[in-house]
Amino acid sequence: MTAITAPSGHLIDDGPLTRYHRRLIAACSGGPFLDGYLLSIVGVALAGASAELGLGSAELGLAGAASLVGLFLGSLLLGPITDRIGRKMMYTVDLLAMVVASAACLFISDGFQLILLRFVVGLAVGADYPIATALLTEWMPKRRRGAIIGWLSTIWLVGAIVAYLVGFLLSTVFGPESWRWMLASGAVFGLIVMLLRFGAHESPRWLVAKGRFDEARDALSKALERNVTIEEVHALVRTDEPESKAGFGSLLKAPFLKRTLFCGLTWMCIALPQFALFTYGPIILAQFGLAHGGAEETLGQIVLNLGFLIGTLPALRWVETLGRRPLMIWTFVAAAVFLLPLGLWPEGPSWFVMVFFFLFTVASGAGTILVFIYPNELFPTSVRASAVGLATAISRIGAAIGTYMVPLSLSGLGTGPTMMIGVGLTLLGLAISIAWAEETRNKSLTSLTTKILTTVKG
Numbered sequence: 001m002t003a004i005t006a007p008s009g010h011l012i013d014d015g016p017l018t019r020y021h022r023r024l025i026a027a028c029s030g031g032p033f034l035d036g037y038l039l040s041i042v043g044v045a046l047a048g049a050s051a052e053l054g055l056g057s058a059e060l061g062l063a064g065a066a067s068l069v070g071l072f073l074g075s076l077l078l079g080p081i082t083d084r085i086g087r088k089m090m091y092t093v094d095l096l097a098m099v100v101a102s103a104a105c106l107f108i109s110d111g112f113q114l115i116l117l118r119f120v121v122g123l124a125v126g127a128d129y130p131i132a133t134a135l136l137t138e139w140m141p142k143r144r145r146g147a148i149i150g151w152l153s154t155i156w157l158v159g160a161i162v163a164y165l166v167g168f169l170l171s172t173v174f175g176p177e178s179w180r181w182m183l184a185s186g187a188v189f190g191l192i193v194m195l196l197r198f199g200a201h202e203s204p205r206w207l208v209a210k211g212r213f214d215e216a217r218d219a220l221s222k223a224l225e226r227n228v229t230i231e232e233v234h235a236l237v238r239t240d241e242p243e244s245k246a247g248f249g250s251l252l253k254a255p256f257l258k259r260t261l262f263c264g265l266t267w268m269c270i271a272l273p274q275f276a277l278f279t280y281g282p283i284i285l286a287q288f289g290l291a292h293g294g295a296e297e298t299l300g301q302i303v304l305n306l307g308f309l310i311g312t313l314p315a316l317r318w319v320e321t322l323g324r325r326p327l328m329i330w331t332f333v334a335a336a337v338f339l340l341p342l343g344l345w346p347e348g349p350s351w352f353v354m355v356f357f358f359l360f361t362v363a364s365g366a367g368t369i370l371v372f373i374y375p376n377e378l379f380p381t382s383v384r385a386s387a388v389g390l391a392t393a394i395s396r397i398g399a400a401i402g403t404y405m406v407p408l409s410l411s412g413l414g415t416g417p418t419m420m421i422g423v424g425l426t427l428l429g430l431a432i433s434i435a436w437a438e439e440t441r442n443k444s445l446t447s448l449t450t451k452i453l454t455t456v457k458g
Contacts, residue, residue, distance in 0.1 A: 012141065026196055029151065045179040045183050066122060078094070095190060103187040106181075145377070266429050319441070
């Protein structure tokens with residue numbers, strides 16, 4: 001490599017997108033794709049698994065919830081570990097666990113094995129959220145960072161849609177007996193992503209934060225294909241930043257507490273109605289002549305996921321043009337506006353219900369891209385993965401409660417009041433966003449944490 005005069009500005013924040021950046025985007029996107037795929041394919045597979053294994057209602061419920069429990073624990077426990085030992089090692093280990101657990105589903109012989117393997121899959125999925133998003137955030141130029149991190153939410157939805165398509169095709173060809181192949185199919189995609197992840201470099205920001213300047217310089221020189229000076233390496237993280245202890249203790253007290261609550265609660269307000277629709281969408285679509293159960297139920301899930309996916313596409317541009325704060329606020333406004341008519345007129349005609357549900361999914365999808373962006377931008381390198389993990393855990397608590405309460409609310413309160421509860425939830429997210437949402441567009445990661453770390457120092 002030939003020595004080149006160092007450019008003005010921050011080495012990563014103001015730098016170009018290189019071949020390494022593009023490969024890293026593809027490799028990190030593989031994680032959310034697998035997450036969406038693995039968490040969604042089980043919904044298609046459980047009917048066949050239940051019939052063959054003779055699962056009771058309790059076992060069936062545990063099989064469906066096992067991955068969510070694993071996801072909660074994986075994000076909660078493995079985020080701090082990632083902050084301590086680095087992104088690169090965990091980046092490989094969690095994916096290997098996904099592949100092995102998925103492939104092992106071919107040999108399931110009872111309900112306990114199904115529940116255990118789905119738990120392991122969820123554990124790996126939960127781990128990948130803080131690992132992949134932190135690694136990608138810490139390598140990206142600031143002018144493209146929001147759209148690139150937001151893309152991870154889009155690719156999650158792509159994975160979910162592909163899961164339903166694969167499940168639909170397998171169930172159509174092989175019938176209920178195809179459930180093992182559905183659950184094991186994630187191993188094929190996992191192996192592809194593992195190939196993409198070979199050759200990844202450790203986060204230079206994390207290395208510098210740990211005082212490993214020579215390793216950071218070596219990683220940057222290889223990724224940027226030029227000799228990087230030690231001065232550029234030192235500029236990646238302020239050398240006078242006070243060290244923040246990795247773990248949840250620092251995130252649950254001043255000055256991080258407000259940002260932690262903002263990220264977790266707004267993610268919960270977005271995720272709760274989404275998970276409710278993912279779970280009970282076919283029941284709603286059954287009102288419009290779509291038979292409940294079998295292949296048509298799977299098609300109904302595809303339709304709902306497409307609405308969320310469509311919403312993310314323009315948002316990937318708006319997040320860099322309008323900014324994070326306006327996008328967060330206006331997506332909550334739109335979601336409440338589109339859900340309100342369903343609460344006021346639940347007996348409306350089919351076209352009315354379909355139109356407003358679809359508009360709601362589009363608005364909600366637009367807000368989805370922010371759930372990875374904010375926790376990765378608002379926290380310093382030393383606790384970034386921990387913050388993403390904690391925000392994920394908070395959101396999944398809400399999603400689990402919502403998934404449990406929706407059928408009780410529908411039967412006890414009725415459709416209209418249940419929709420109004422959803423409106424209230426989006427308004428809660430709106431109020432939190434108006435009060436606490438910060439604008440992080442086109443700002444360096446260091447500048448975003450300078451003020452808050454200065455508060456710690458004082």
